[in-house]
Amino acid sequence: MPFASIFVPNFWLQAVVRAEPALREGGLVLIDGNPPLGRVVAIDEAAAQMGIEIGMTKTDVEQFPGVKIRHRFPAQEKIAHAALLDVGWSISPRMEDTAQDTIVLDLSGLTSLFGAEKDIAAHLIQRLTACGLDGNVAIASNIETALIAARGFAGITIISPGEESHCLGGLAVRVLSPSDETTEILARWGVATCADLARLPILDLSERLGQEGVCLHARARGASTRALLIAEPADSFEEEMELDDAIKELEPLSFLLGRLLDQLCERLTARSLGAASLWVRFELQPSFENAVDIQEAFRTEKQPGRYEKQMKLPVPMRDSKMLLKLLRLRLHRHPPDAPIQKITLLAEAARPRVMEGNLFFPGFPDPEKLELTIARIVHVVGEGNVGSPSLTNTHRPGDFEMQRFLIPQEAAGGRARHRAHEHADGTIPASFRVFRPAIPAKLDWHTGCPTRVAFQGLRGEVSAASGPWRTSGDWWQEDPWQQDEWDLEIQFQDTVERFSSNGFHPNPGIYRFYYDSLRRSWFVRGVYD
Amino acid sequence: MGSKTSVLRLQVETSLATRVASPFQFRSRRILETVPTGVPLIDLRVGGFPRGSLTEIYGPTCSGRTSLLVSALASRTAASEVCALVDAHDAFDPHSAKAAGVKLEQLLWVRCRNVDQALRVTDLLVQGGGFGLIALDLGDALPHMVRCIPMQVWFRFRRAVEHTPTIFLVLERETTVRTCASLILKLHAQKTQWSETVESTNETSRPHSLGCLLDGWKIRAEMIRSQAKREDRSDAGFETEIRRNIRCSPADERGGQRQR
Numbered sequence: 001m002p003f004a005s006i007f008v009p010n011f012w013l014q015a016v017v018r019a020e021p022a023l024r025e026g027g028l029v030l031i032d033g034n035p036p037l038g039r040v041v042a043i044d045e046a047a048a049q050m051g052i053e054i055g056m057t058k059t060d061v062e063q064f065p066g067v068k069i070r071h072r073f074p075a076q077e078k079i080a081h082a083a084l085l086d087v088g089w090s091i092s093p094r095m096e097d098t099a100q101d102t103i104v105l106d107l108s109g110l111t112s113l114f115g116a117e118k119d120i121a122a123h124l125i126q127r128l129t130a131c132g133l134d135g136n137v138a139i140a141s142n143i144e145t146a147l148i149a150a151r152g153f154a155g156i157t158i159i160s161p162g163e164e165s166h167c168l169g170g171l172a173v174r175v176l177s178p179s180d181e182t183t184e185i186l187a188r189w190g191v192a193t194c195a196d197l198a199r200l201p202i203l204d205l206s207e208r209l210g211q212e213g214v215c216l217h218a219r220a221r222g223a224s225t226r227a228l229l230i231a232e233p234a235d236s237f238e239e240e241m242e243l244d245d246a247i248k249e250l251e252p253l254s255f256l257l258g259r260l261l262d263q264l265c266e267r268l269t270a271r272s273l274g275a276a277s278l279w280v281r282f283e284l285q286p287s288f289e290n291a292v293d294i295q296e297a298f299r300t301e302k303q304p305g306r307y308e309k310q311m312k313l314p315v316p317m318r319d320s321k322m323l324l325k326l327l328r329l330r331l332h333r334h335p336p337d338a339p340i341q342k343i344t345l346l347a348e349a350a351r352p353r354v355m356e357g358n359l360f361f362p363g364f365p366d367p368e369k370l371e372l373t374i375a376r377i378v379h380v381v382g383e384g385n386v387g388s389p390s391l392t393n394t395h396r397p398g399d400f401e402m403q404r405f406l407i408p409q410e411a412a413g414g415r416a417r418h419r420a421h422e423h424a425d426g427t428i429p430a431s432f433r434v435f436r437p438a439i440p441a442k443l444d445w446h447t448g449c450p451t452r453v454a455f456q457g458l459r460g461e462v463s464a465a466s467g468p469w470r471t472s473g474d475w476w477q478e479d480p481w482q483q484d485e486w487d488l489e490i491q492f493q494d495t496v497e498r499f500s501s502n503g504f505h506p507n508p509g510i511y512r513f514y515y516d517s518l519r520r521s522w523f524v525r526g527v528y529d
Numbered sequence: 530m531g532s533k534t535s536v537l538r539l540q541v542e543t544s545l546a547t548r549v550a551s552p553f554q555f556r557s558r559r560i561l562e563t564v565p566t567g568v569p570l571i572d573l574r575v576g577g578f579p580r581g582s583l584t585e586i587y588g589p590t591c592s593g594r595t596s597l598l599v600s601a602l603a604s605r606t607a608a609s610e611v612c613a614l615v616d617a618h619d620a621f622d623p624h625s626a627k628a629a630g631v632k633l634e635q636l637l638w639v640r641c642r643n644v645d646q647a648l649r650v651t652d653l654l655v656q657g658g659g660f661g662l663i664a665l666d667l668g669d670a671l672p673h674m675v676r677c678i679p680m681q682v683w684f685r686f687r688r689a690v691e692h693t694p695t696i697f698l699v700l701e702r703e704t705t706v707r708t709c710a711s712l713i714l715k716l717h718a719q720k721t722q723w724s725e726t727v728e729s730t731n732e733t734s735r736p737h738s739l740g741c742l743l744d745g746w747k748i749r750a751e752m753i754r755s756q757a758k759r760e761d762r763s764d765a766g767f768e769t770e771i772r773r774n775i776r777c778s779p780a781d782e783r784g785g786q787r788q789r
Contacts (some may be wrong), residue, residue, distance in 0.1 A: 058707065080744040162585075179704055209713050352658075364656060364659050364660075364661075365660060373657035374637075378648055378656075379650050380650055380653075381639060381650060385640040386637070386638075387638065388633055388634050388637065388638065389623035389633050389638050390623075400623045405637045408613060426568070426601050426770075427568075427769070427771065427772040428567075428593060428596045428769060428770050428771045429596065429630070429771070430596055430625065430746075430773045431598075431625045431626040431629060431631035432595070432622040433622065433668065434620055434621070435620070436619045436620070466723070466741050466742055466743055485745045489721055489723075504613065507589040507591055508591070509718065510721060510743060527590055527591060529590055529591055529596065529668070
């Protein structure tokens with residue numbers, strides 16, 4: 001039963017570099033602690049070559065030219081750790097979350113899917129790089145050997161069964177993670193490598209170092225065994241970025257959002273998932289406009305504002321460019337009202353849409369592309385003006401709701417049977433054009449019949465009438481309605497083509513009028529067309 | 530002789546190079562696939578609505594333009610297609626559309642405020658693709674506003690839907706699409722049909738009967754232009770009838786209670 005271990009060296013530093021890829025150039029120093037007590041906790045190779053050491057103060061480091069100083073950011077480390085876990089789950093569902101920088105995978109049965117162990121290791125390295133991390137991968141027949149080899153050897157290490165002791169022999173004893181006391185004792189004994197430790201008699205070691213000595217001996221020989229502690233995968237994906245300087249413009253914000261979305265989508269791809277909904281959360285710079293004294297405002301520790309928007313997606317998506325376009329359109333419509341200090345993106349994951357095409361049914365818009373098109377249309381016509389009409393459960397005339405337009409499953413799956421929609425008698429069903437809002441009108445009456453109408457500055461004779469059709473409802477609510485409706489055939493007096501003040505064209509035809517009993521007025525609802 | 534012909538051909542090609550890409554190349558006429566409009570008589574006369582091209586329906590108010598559009602929407606949604614309606618002046622009535630058989634959940638309705646918005650939205654929808662039918666309803670737009678739409682807009686729309694299965698319908702009062710349209714239908718309203726009830730026939734003192742019910746009205750359709758049915762130009766005009774689905778009150782159409 002082979003196991004693979006992934007170890008990310010210098011994890012804190014890599015978590016910062018993952019959020020800010022420009023820092024890969026080198027000379028990065030990570031400082032932890034509040035000033036002036038902040039000390040260097042991690043350095044990269046270039047900084048080490050300059051002579052910077054762990055434990056230096058920020059003042060000391062600032063004397064070195066070309067050094068980039070960043071503060072340790074635990075939230076970024078948490079996200080980098082989540083990305084590391086996603087890399088593991090992309091290969092195997094049986095994974096142990098050993099440490100912040102280390103995971104172990106059970107590779108049983110995976111050779112038929114991914115090929116030889118070497119190919120699996122290469123696959124893991126590739127996924128790790130795509131997620132913005134550099135790490136070591138070791139494959140061995142037991143968990144502890146894989147863990148030690150990943151910590152001890154750079155790149156890919158594959159240890160065949162029976163070769164554990166030989167392979168680990170050259171590594172320093174400290175890779176076995178002994179306690180400080182044991183490390184001191186072993187140093188006094190002159191035991192420097194795993195091979196030295198493995199050569200010691202187990203009984204004598206047990207007498208002197210106790211249970212820890214026995215465990216270290218087994219690890220040094222590559223003979224330690226234990227069960228894998230399976231970690232449960234999470235369904236939400238988060239990416240976060242804290243900014244040194246707050247940004248207000250949409251363009252630089254888009255650049256940062258694009259980077260975060262790339263990382264988010266890479267993680268989703270690794271898990272074969274898509275984002276069903278996306279939360280964008282900004283921490284805004286506090287505004288001091290209303291504060292009389294800025295110092296006073298700082299003293300009262302004014303809480304930063306928050307901006308939060310949820311973007312529900314029609315289908316689970318993992319195309320970062322598409323998500324960025326949707327996010328940009330949303331932010332353009334609802335921009336934050338203060339500069340942004342911190343960006344958080346949270347994706348709720350779901351299985352991506354799997355659908356079989358059908359040769360015998362018509363095509364339909366690609367849901368991802370359609371969502372982008374709808375977002376652009378909303379940008380033109382405004383929210384609430386795009387969607388699918390849905391009739392509400394009421395008798396109130398003309399009442400309906402606009403619902404979000406989603407490709408119906410029936411249309412998408414092509415499961416509906418093709419049936420030509422034709423009326424048996426060959427006639428066309430009558431349709432109606434609505435005037436929104438209804439046009440105020442005046443009616444003349446003779447012996448209970450409407451004879452003349454006037455609206456929009458136009459007058460017409462009623463040649464036929466049907467009504468009244470009385471409807472009422474919702475009297476128990478705040479907005480009741482009570483109307484008498486009439487279908488009137490009207491011949492306009494002015495036969496010359498002309499238009500009223502707002503462009504209404506007086507064609508003879510059948511119009512629907514109604515008397516609103518509550519407002520005591522006549523209106524034109526629309527026209528049959 | 531052969532060399533003279535080739536020289537002549539070369540000369541013609543050179544002189545037309547800036548205007549015509551390859552003047553001697555034979556181009557077969559595109560065969561338009563048509564789909565049923567939902568009205569058998571119109572299908573019989575015009576051959577249905579052509580896919581991948583523009584169809585223009587124009588006529589005055591009450592000429593049955595909207596009824597024909599809704600009928601087409603019902604036909605396409607019944608065939609599991611997804612349709613889009615760009616409503617330039619927010620005049621679409623979902624109730625009558627539902628009664629006519631439109632599957633509203635398969636209809637993307639965009640409610641615009643003016644012609645400019647409608648054209649921008651149509652552009653986005655046409656570029657997005659995938660719709661079985663895109664309808665641009667300019668029925669309530671002022672004719673002079675519609676006439677101001679540059680011809681290149683219609684050419685662009687025609688080009689965008691070409692080689693796609695999309696039916697592009699334009700609804701207007703006057704024709705403006707002209708040569709860009711593969712099918713142009715002109716509609717006129719004819720006589721309105723009211724059915725008299727027994728109670729109404731006894732009332733003679735009134736100027737007109739109150740008890741009548743609107744049955745429907747006849748319309749006359751003229752095929753002004755058709756690329757799919759060129760041979761039938763002489764038989765272009767025909768009559769059909771628009772009929773209300775439920776022969777009773779407007780309230781009953783919505784399933785409400787009526788009182789008289």
